[in-house]
Amino acid sequence: MDTPKAKIVHQTPGRLRIKIPSRRGDESYFSEVYNGFSRTKRVDQVEINPVSASILCLGEDLDPNSIQEYAESKGFFTFGKTEEELDFLPRKVVRPMGALSSQMMKETGGRMNLLGIAFMSAVSIGLYQVLRGNLKLPTWHTALWYAFGLALQIVPKPNFDFNKKDR
Numbered sequence: 001m002d003t004p005k006a007k008i009v010h011q012t013p014g015r016l017r018i019k020i021p022s023r024r025g026d027e028s029y030f031s032e033v034y035n036g037f038s039r040t041k042r043v044d045q046v047e048i049n050p051v052s053a054s055i056l057c058l059g060e061d062l063d064p065n066s067i068q069e070y071a072e073s074k075g076f077f078t079f080g081k082t083e084e085e086l087d088f089l090p091r092k093v094v095r096p097m098g099a100l101s102s103q104m105m106k107e108t109g110g111r112m113n114l115l116g117i118a119f120m121s122a123v124s125i126g127l128y129q130v131l132r133g134n135l136k137l138p139t140w141h142t143a144l145w146y147a148f149g150l151a152l153q154i155v156p157k158p159n160f161d162f163n164k165k166d167r
Contacts, residue, residue: 005080006071008064009054016057016064020077024053033076042066122147 010017023029030048033055037046044059057067071077101114126143129135 003072003075004077006055006077007080011064014058014060014062016062016067018055018057018067018077020053020055022053023050025050030055033071036074036076037070040070042070119147 004020004022006018006020008016009019027050030050034046034048037043037055037057042059043057043062046058047056048054049056068079097114104117105113122143126141126147129143
């Protein structure tokens, strides 16, 4: 039987959740994995859920590579292709745009990027349509709506550090 493919679905310091969709509901398989991981020093604690096809590894110094090596050596699972290895068309389009945006930031001293240009273009188109008296939907409305959506992406998102101890 082939070794099932697994994927890391969530990872934070001290916590690693792995899913093995092809073994969903296989209680004997997950029991075997539980027994194997319970005996290793690579994790402090392991929890399994055959219904959701997940393994939760807990430990202070969790190393996904070490867990992968152990799982593969025991024949439990192998990690499938990561997102970086997959070659989706949207990613092929977004990467060059990200590079262009970074170059624009460098050239303008951090004052403008591709998102900023798209925002200004959408606002300009929307205002142009309003000034021409073209108040029909969706022309000017759509342009301003897109501008608003882009503006939300420009505004820096708050950085919450839930690991801070100063509470």
